[in-house]
Amino acid sequence: MTTKECGNHGGGGGGGGTACRICGAIIGFIIIVLMTIFLVWIILQPKNPEFILQDTTVYAFNLSQPNLLTSKFQITIASRNRNSNIGIYYDHLHAYASYRNQQITLASDLPPTYQRHKENSVWSPLLYGNQVPIAPFNAVALGDEQNSGVFTLTICVDGQVRWKVGTLTIGNYHLHVRCQAFITRLIKPPEFMSAKTPLSTR
Template identity: 25%
Template sequence: MADQTRPQPVTSYPAGPANQNGYPPPSSGTAYPYAAPPPAAYNYNYYNNNNPYYQQPDAYAVQRATFLRRVLAIFIACFVIAGTVIFIVWLILRPRLPEVRVDSLSVSSFNLSDNFLSGNWDFQFTARNPNKKMTIDYDDIQASIYYDSKQLAETSVAPFFQDKRSETASKATFAATRTFVDNRVVEGIKKETPNIEFDVLMLARVRFKAGSWKARSRFLRVYCGELKVGLVQNKSSGNLVGGPRQCVVRL
């Protein structure tokens, strides 16, 4: 006969065996207050994201991108530092280009026969260093004389040194012996005689110095244009017309 004093569980399933305290074990649902965890295979796919449309990041690509970003940052930092240093030096020294003045230009033994030209040119000029804190070294100076963009002769000029706020007089001597010129030059010279315009171009390697600081060598270009020479003495010699004039100086 069943024990009427013991409460019977209300369930549609038979009660499990009683534990040592005489009560049935808790139902399996009480061990998990939430829904049962997904299957192991589902868990793996969820956390590893094996979606065919999702690409896992490449570790090598990530490292390379990080390296490139660091290199770019270092390059920008070096550029900013170098620019700042150059700007500070410029503020302190205030470098200025030298000034060049044509003092005289004389022509002798000038002769144009058919398409062959001969003559001697004596070109004298003065270079001035306007800088208060910098000296200038002039080296490897090459000079050429032109007529209407046609080079007639070229020569070298002796190198020289300029102290701060100083002037240096120098010269270049050109000689042409039966240099061939085309008909355009022949017609132009005949048309301009007795006043013929020549151009002088000089290219020099210069270096600016301020105490122990030395700038790197730069090429200095000097253009002295429209130098009109008036020919006399049977149109074979002459001198500069109009007196001294400034040249264009550029780096």
């Protein structure tokens, strides 16, 4: 007659079941929280903030050989929270100018800001670059545009945003803003140019 041994008799086998129940409860709780956040998100229908380039004043814009650009800009850019029930935290913002997808100034840090419902925020950073090398084909295009009397720059704002719904703060999303500035060349002084219109958002 053969005797078969059976292990884990008595109370020793209950630990595994308890651990499974705890894990199941934790997973269920996480799922409920995520579903709640998702439903709140759908109901509130959050909108991206709107950005407007209000003014661009150019104090220096000189292209020298070999393809070195020195520039200095004062910009005023505004953002509006279009949401009625959601606040926006702007974190780690910085602005810079680019020409044909090539950055031509150093990045200037913007102060972190919390924006309440339907609230506006305004920043006026100084952007500058000293003898920044630019691509030869961009130098040719820039020269042609300057001769025509109008050239186009892109004012860029990058950073991180978080959404606030009641007491809940959600996520950490990348902010990627591009506003076109159409610069008109003035006859005097030759190093001073300004642009106020037209403007673009996002």
